[in-house]
Amino acid sequence: MLLVTGAAGHLGNVLIRHLLERGYTDIRAMVLPGEDRTPLAGLNVDIAEADITRPEMLPAAFEGVTRVMHLASLVSIGDAAEDLIQRVNVEGTRNIIEASKAAKVERLLYVGSIHAFARPDGPLLNEQVPLAPQTSAPYERTKSAATRLVLDAASELDTVVAAPSGVFGPFDFKRSEVGTGIRQWMERPSTVMLPGGYDFVDVRDVAEGLRLVLEQGRRGQVYLLGNEWIEMAEMARQVMHQTHGRAKVTLIPLFMAHSLAKVALWDSKRRGVRPVLTPYTLETLMAPYRLDWSKARTELGFTVRPISQTAEDTVKWWQENWEAGGGRR
Known part of the structure; x- marks a missing residue:
């Protein structure tokens, strides 16, 4: 039995689709109690409800499990409470490791992030770069700590780590940050954009990459999964051209972007909604x-x-599934 945590998430549901297409059977999809299971509708998997922050719930989910793909985590662009990020990303991963040991699983694959690594001195970020120090931003710090836990466990347990870059693509039922941006670009042929860009990778390619890491990755190793750096403004132009046949993108000057990011974060906290822009976002871009x-x-x-191609496929998916998700989460 293969257990996938975070199964109802964007990467989780696409991973399960990929595994089923590749002939995998006996997949157990772990979801939070009461979590919306729409992303898993129609998929031939066993469903287990458990919360990774509650270790007493894990033994039942791990019953009969031989391999684990641990995707469940909390992604933050600088807006989530630090204690919650710590509890989910670090303590939750610790609980998964202990449950894996108790169940004597054959392999544990942890899905980390490129944000687990320190900022490189040179022009390239690869697996040789040290993990982020504990003085980093909360998301970086917790992903770094969780990655370290998994790598340290390799002396007792067959563990391996995959670290994707910016994931986006079809089947985005819960409306990720990137998915929300694409929807906004689809609604109008003009926008105002931040400078900079990011390394993005297709969620379907990451799903295949995770399978490859599970099947072939070396014990105690980390594998970065990325694609190419693209300017955010260029992605917006492509989406608008595909949707409207034209595009007008105005770039915000960098000095204005810094001030705007601080105001946007403050305003989102005041209104109790997730921000689309924070100082951490700008620093990353x-x-x-x-x-x-x-x-x-x-x-x-x-x-x-x-x-x-990913952007084009994502637009097509949203055109066919516009009401999916019901809002950003």
């Missing part, structure tokens, strides 16, 4: 380095499709 994921390509045969 302006990072000068690029991702080197050649290790996954060389060792595992990991391949990716053009980001332009």
Whole structure:
């Protein structure tokens, strides 16, 4: 039995679709108690309700499990409470490790993030870069700590880590940050954008990459899964051209963007909604380095499709599933 945590999330549901297409059977999808299961509708999987922050709930979910793919985590662009991020990303991962040991699983794959790593001194971020220090932003700090827990456990348990970059694509039922941005660009042919960009990768390619890491990855190793850096304004233009046949993108000057990010974060907290812009977002978009994921390509045969294809497919999916999700989460 293969257990997938975070199964109802964007990457989780796409991973399960990929595994089923590849002939996997006996998949157990772990979801939070009461969580919306729409992303898993029609998929031939066993459903287990459990919360990774409540270790007493895990033994039942782990019954008969031989391999684990741990995706469940809390993603934050600088807006979530630090104690909640710590509880989910670090203590939750610790609980998964202990449950895996107790169940004597054969392999534990942890899905981390490129944000678990420190900012590189050179132009490239790869697996040789040290993990982020504990003085980093809360999300970076917790993903770094969780990655360290998994790697340290490799002496007792067969563990391996995959660290994707910015994931987006179809089947985005819960409306991720990128998915929300794409929907906004689809609604009108003009927008105001921040400077900078990011390394994005298709969620379907990451799903395949996770399978490759599970099947072929070396014990105690980390594999970055990325694609290419793209300017956010360019992605917006592509989506608008596909949807409207025209595009007008105005870039915000960097000095204004810094002030706007602080105001946007404050306003989102005041209104009790998730922000689309924070100082952490801007810092990430302006990072000068690029991702080197050649290790996954060389060792595992990991391949990716053009980001332009991902954007096109994502627009088509939203056109067919506009009401999916019901709001950002």
